[in-house]
Amino acid sequence: MHKSVRTAFLVIVAVFFLSASMIPAYSDQPKRDSVNLSTLASLTSVDPHPGAENVQDNIVYAQVYEGLVAQNQGTGEYEMRIAESYSISEDGKTYTFKLRPNAKFHNGEPVNASDVVFSLKRVKGMPGRSIYTSDIDDVVVVDDKTVNIVMKGKNAATLNSLSRLMILSEKEVTSQGESFGTKVAKAGTGPYFFTEFEHGVGWKMEAFSDYYRGPASIKYINWKPISEASAGLIAFESGELDWYIAPVANWSQLEKNESINSELVAANHISFISVNYERGALNDDNVRKAIAYAISKEHMVDGSLDGYAVIAKSMIRPGYNTGAPTDTFQYEYDPEKAKEYLAKSGYQNGVDIGTITVVAGGYFEKMAQILQADLAAVGIKGTIRRMENAASLAAYRVQDYDIAVTGNPLTGDYNFYRAMVDSHMVGSFLVKFEGDKFDYKRFDRLFEEGVQELDPVKRMAIYTELDKAVMDTACYLPMFHRTLPLIWVKGLSLTNYHTNPQVFEWKWE
Amino acid sequence: MYRYVIKRIFMMIPIVIGVSFIIFSILAFIPGDPGSIILGPGATQAEVNELNHQLGYDQPFLQRYANYMYKAFVSRDFGISYATRLPVFQQIMQRLPVSFLLAASAMLLAIVVGVPIGMLSAVRQYTALDYVPTAIALFLASLPAFLIGMVLMLFFSLWLNWFPSNGIGSWEHYVMPTISLGLPYASFQLRFTRSSMLETIRQDYIRTAKAKGAPESSVIWHHAMRNALLPVVTVAGNNFGLLIGGAVATETLFGMPGLGTLIVNGINTRDLPIVMAGIIVFTILFSLIILLVDVMYAFIDPRVKARYTSGD
Numbered sequence: 001m002h003k004s005v006r007t008a009f010l011v012i013v014a015v016f017f018l019s020a021s022m023i024p025a026y027s028d029q030p031k032r033d034s035v036n037l038s039t040l041a042s043l044t045s046v047d048p049h050p051g052a053e054n055v056q057d058n059i060v061y062a063q064v065y066e067g068l069v070a071q072n073q074g075t076g077e078y079e080m081r082i083a084e085s086y087s088i089s090e091d092g093k094t095y096t097f098k099l100r101p102n103a104k105f106h107n108g109e110p111v112n113a114s115d116v117v118f119s120l121k122r123v124k125g126m127p128g129r130s131i132y133t134s135d136i137d138d139v140v141v142v143d144d145k146t147v148n149i150v151m152k153g154k155n156a157a158t159l160n161s162l163s164r165l166m167i168l169s170e171k172e173v174t175s176q177g178e179s180f181g182t183k184v185a186k187a188g189t190g191p192y193f194f195t196e197f198e199h200g201v202g203w204k205m206e207a208f209s210d211y212y213r214g215p216a217s218i219k220y221i222n223w224k225p226i227s228e229a230s231a232g233l234i235a236f237e238s239g240e241l242d243w244y245i246a247p248v249a250n251w252s253q254l255e256k257n258e259s260i261n262s263e264l265v266a267a268n269h270i271s272f273i274s275v276n277y278e279r280g281a282l283n284d285d286n287v288r289k290a291i292a293y294a295i296s297k298e299h300m301v302d303g304s305l306d307g308y309a310v311i312a313k314s315m316i317r318p319g320y321n322t323g324a325p326t327d328t329f330q331y332e333y334d335p336e337k338a339k340e341y342l343a344k345s346g347y348q349n350g351v352d353i354g355t356i357t358v359v360a361g362g363y364f365e366k367m368a369q370i371l372q373a374d375l376a377a378v379g380i381k382g383t384i385r386r387m388e389n390a391a392s393l394a395a396y397r398v399q400d401y402d403i404a405v406t407g408n409p410l411t412g413d414y415n416f417y418r419a420m421v422d423s424h425m426v427g428s429f430l431v432k433f434e435g436d437k438f439d440y441k442r443f444d445r446l447f448e449e450g451v452q453e454l455d456p457v458k459r460m461a462i463y464t465e466l467d468k469a470v471m472d473t474a475c476y477l478p479m480f481h482r483t484l485p486l487i488w489v490k491g492l493s494l495t496n497y498h499t500n501p502q503v504f505e506w507k508w509e
Numbered sequence: 510m511y512r513y514v515i516k517r518i519f520m521m522i523p524i525v526i527g528v529s530f531i532i533f534s535i536l537a538f539i540p541g542d543p544g545s546i547i548l549g550p551g552a553t554q555a556e557v558n559e560l561n562h563q564l565g566y567d568q569p570f571l572q573r574y575a576n577y578m579y580k581a582f583v584s585r586d587f588g589i590s591y592a593t594r595l596p597v598f599q600q601i602m603q604r605l606p607v608s609f610l611l612a613a614s615a616m617l618l619a620i621v622v623g624v625p626i627g628m629l630s631a632v633r634q635y636t637a638l639d640y641v642p643t644a645i646a647l648f649l650a651s652l653p654a655f656l657i658g659m660v661l662m663l664f665f666s667l668w669l670n671w672f673p674s675n676g677i678g679s680w681e682h683y684v685m686p687t688i689s690l691g692l693p694y695a696s697f698q699l700r701f702t703r704s705s706m707l708e709t710i711r712q713d714y715i716r717t718a719k720a721k722g723a724p725e726s727s728v729i730w731h732h733a734m735r736n737a738l739l740p741v742v743t744v745a746g747n748n749f750g751l752l753i754g755g756a757v758a759t760e761t762l763f764g765m766p767g768l769g770t771l772i773v774n775g776i777n778t779r780d781l782p783i784v785m786a787g788i789i790v791f792t793i794l795f796s797l798i799i800l801l802v803d804v805m806y807a808f809i810d811p812r813v814k815a816r817y818t819s820g821d
Contacts, residue, residue: 042766044593054549130553182595199593199600200766201677224676226764231662235674238666390541390779397545397554425553 047181350379618691623698631706675764746802
């Protein structure tokens with residue numbers, strides 16, 4: 001028995017190692033005509049408009065779909081895409097777009113004005129995109145290559161909205177009917193089209209040979225979802241991926257690694273603290289201002305993202321986001337001032353403000369811990385309430401929180417801030433300004449005036465006034481804009497370092 | 510025997526109803542709704558309410574449950590995923606083979622490694638052949654599959670470049686997930702086999718066989734092993750069932766689209782049709798595996814077969 005068992009054991013071990021040694025080195029080396037990319041979550045749908053804007057999905061859609069215009073991620077400027085030019089009527093309400101004569105859908109059909117009408121009317125009926133579509137009054141065909149987009153009033157955010165609304169082939173979408181989005185379609189106009197789509201597994205793209213800007217240098221893109229960031233980094237380092245947004249915690253090692261390319265890029269995102277003025281002591285203006293002065297943004301950046309973030313001076317980052325004020329009011333870290341405000345409110349011996357709600361895990365939780373410590377230093381007590389993402393979203397919608405630590409991607413125009421402030425969006429997100437406490441009608445009016453002002457200088461002046469007024473409420477406290485470490489392999493030439501890659505502009509050296 | 514199997518299959522009906530009701534209740538009463546998740550923070554409350562209405566999420570709880578069960582079991586329609594709009598049954602059937610293969614290969618590894626070494630440990634108790642495997646087993650059992658997976662990734666993907674670090678598509682993709690999932694179970698099988706074997710070889714009938722002069726190998730293989738294997742098979746069956754839906758960490762780490770990940774993502778996004786169908790399929794599979802284990806008893810142990818045949 002002894003010998004036979006030992007022999008069996010040795011055979012198993014020998015077979016294992018022998019078979020392992022016979023396995024050829026795994027070779028998924030990129031072909032020079034393809035790149036391997038990943039997202040943190042599986043692509044939800046091939047349809048770019050079904051639900052909420054999703055950062056991960058948008059990375060994929062950016063290769064396949066286009067709007068009439070596009071916003072350059074580096075400069076914030078608008079560039080023509082399916083439209084070759086546009087003009088604005090004298091009353092500022094009607095935008096006339098001339099379509100490119102050579103723009104085609106992936107199915108080979110030319111892009112016509114009727115497709116633009118179909119696409120914009122389709123998305124106008126969809127929930128979750130109202131911030132972009134609510135100001136569009138009508139879309140009208142002028143001729144095959146000309147379309148009029150009639151806004152409800154003058155609208156300085158029109159180009160931003162249109163850059164977010166993709167133009168789809170009416171024929172492709174209607175022929176697929178209800179199933180559009182669930183399988184490969186040739187409904188886009190972008191430099192790549194889907195060739196495979198298996199939810200949860202991966203999806204592939206091929207360069208569109210009839211693309212009006214010329215075919216892409218890199219012919220194929222292979223995507224797969226890798227939800228675990230460390231696993232994604234290993235996949236990159238082992239050669240399975242060619243470009244990756246690495247975890248910021250690894251940046252200090254990555255930037256020293258000379259065998260790869262790396263760039264730390266600021267994301268168009270705001271991480272912030274929301275204070276619910278309707279709760280207990282937080283209704284007191286002095287308490288909220290005490291909180292605002294008690295928080296150190298440096299502590300936040302250093303403690304939650306190892307110092308790799310840009311301190312936010314306002315909720316909407318200027319520069320990239322059109323109309324965002326550059327000179328606005330912000331609360332500078334000043335614990336003594338915080339104590340003074342606390343004393344003014346009658347809470348000189350400290351106050352318990354309830355809970356600090358945060359989605360468990362990730363850097364938000366670290367932010368909550370730092371916030372708790374900063375507040376405690378001036379005598380404000382808060383208990384951290386950890387929630388899962390779905391539960392927190394539901395809680396925020398009905399203002400069921402005291403203080404929340406959260407974040408939002410931004411859209412490229414200050415008008416997006418309406419979704420967080422304007423009373424017409426009441427009940428939808430975090431702070432409900434409508435009521436007796438604040439002059440919410442002034443906020444609404446300034447948003448309206450700002451979006452109707454086509455002169456950039458005057459528009460920014462309106463938004464500066466608005467921004468200061470909202471900041472004065474001390475309900476939204478901007479903390480920082482995240483930075484994302486981009487890494488890519490040697491030999492891959494990138495002309496842009498955006499977090500939303502444009503593979504069309506890449507090439508293998 | 511057949512009557513027993515059919516009876517057990519019918520017993521699955523109340524189990525499935527009970528489990529589905531519990532899951533449905535939990536999902537109904539925890540905060541969060543699909544409309545908020547699908548539309549995100551940019552949508553108005555009216556839009557969220559409208560979508561929840563379209564999805565039937567605003568109906569009374571019992572009505573929703575009854576509708577769901579009727580559609581699932583009478584019309585055989587498990588619904589459409591809220592998030593992807595793909596048919597739920599199709600998604601589950603796509604993912605089930607991945608989970609099944611991963612669980613089967615991990616259990617195979619666990620049995621191939623754990624059972625023989627466990628037997629050897631028992632037979633050679635208090636020798637190096639006992640101490641070393643037991644110590645290694647304890648070490649492996651203490652390590653989470655996630656950590657083992659990370660180490661394997663570093664070693665076999667990053668340094669040796671032998672295996673892909675994630676995804677599916679070839680047998681190479683399953684090597685590291687199988688090892689990371691199977692090793693902790695192998696250590697469990699080892700310890701369980703060892704203790705079961707130790708208990709068995711101390712039985713009177715083993716002593717009798719030895720006293721009658723039977724060779725040790727015959728005593729171990731013919732007398733002790735079949736009896737010692739009974740509880741081992743039970744545990745292996747249970748573990749296999751659990752692994753089909755419970756290998757979430759491994760699936761996530763290695764980017765494998767399995768059933769466990771599908772269900773967990775469904776819970777996170779309140780994708781009710783996915784969660785319900787996933788749990789129901791998992792419950793049925795688990796019940797079938799347990800039934801299979803019970804039936805296997807009959808082949809391993811003639812006493813059990815005799816009991817089935819006599820109708821006890």
